[in-house]
Amino acid sequence: MADIQNIVILTGAGISAESGVATFRGPDGLWEGHRVEDVATPEAFARDPELVQTFYDQRRAKLRSVEPNAAHRALARLDAEWPGELLVVTQNVDDLHERAGAGRVLHMHGELKSAWCLACDARVRWEENLLGGPPCPSCGASGRLRPDIVWFGEMPYEMERIERALHKADLFVSIGTSGAVYPAAGFVQTARYLGVRTLEMNLEPSQGSIFFHESRVGLAGELVPQWVE
């Protein structure tokens, strides 16, 4: 990586799979018979808020029993040691990058441990269940907190910051994502257009693998530490 100064790393569910967090589109990709596309939408929340709150309450509770794996730890080491600009753009709503020690992390699809009050618009740190309609710590309104998660049809967070980082990058690395969901799936094409070197690490070739200069196939827990060393 001698000629590389600035790096953007996109991560997806596959980087947390070896920690025991379910992916969305693998064999374990259904939750109680529902596809993610059927529970992660504003329409689903309006139709059946209890179902959607339960989906996120269960996944938030699951965070207590999972730990970062070798891939999260390798990225945290890279983040700590890399002298140039580096940004981990994660589609994941878990906190495993942070718990591994990474600092430069952007959650473009939101976070399980954050709630959004639809009454006062505040974002609040949240560790407990949202089912049952607890009051907002900021304004006191009951039953108005929703998971602070970007659902289908909603705008992912901090797109301008991501675009700026891609424009400055010399290297774009994608880890553990199927390339099925936009706009993240389009970052590789933006990077190619900008002349940025691109590398993918995934258990199988992703939907966008033809766009990468290099695709490495295997477990993130093995490939990412090898790449970082």
Ligand code: BJW
């Ligand atoms: C391993 C491994 C191991 C396993 N090691 N690898 C038609 C065409 C194009 C776009 C659209 C369209 N119709 C609608 C859209 C837009 C839509 C979209 O993309 N839909 C697609 C389904 C087609 N996108 C949106 O609506 C987004 N918003 C938007 O577009 O706003 C407008 C806009 C306009 C202009 C600019 C910007 C925006 C919002 C998308 C929100 C996504 N939300 C979700 C759920 C919420 C979070 C949550 O509940 O957790 O986010 S969906 C779900 O998919 C989740 C993930 O972050 C996201 C991506 O999934 P990911 O991470 O790739 O996981 P998997 O399971 O798909 O793949 C895992 C991979 O890992 C696999 O390949 C495995 O092989 C691999 N793997 N173990 C390495 N050990």
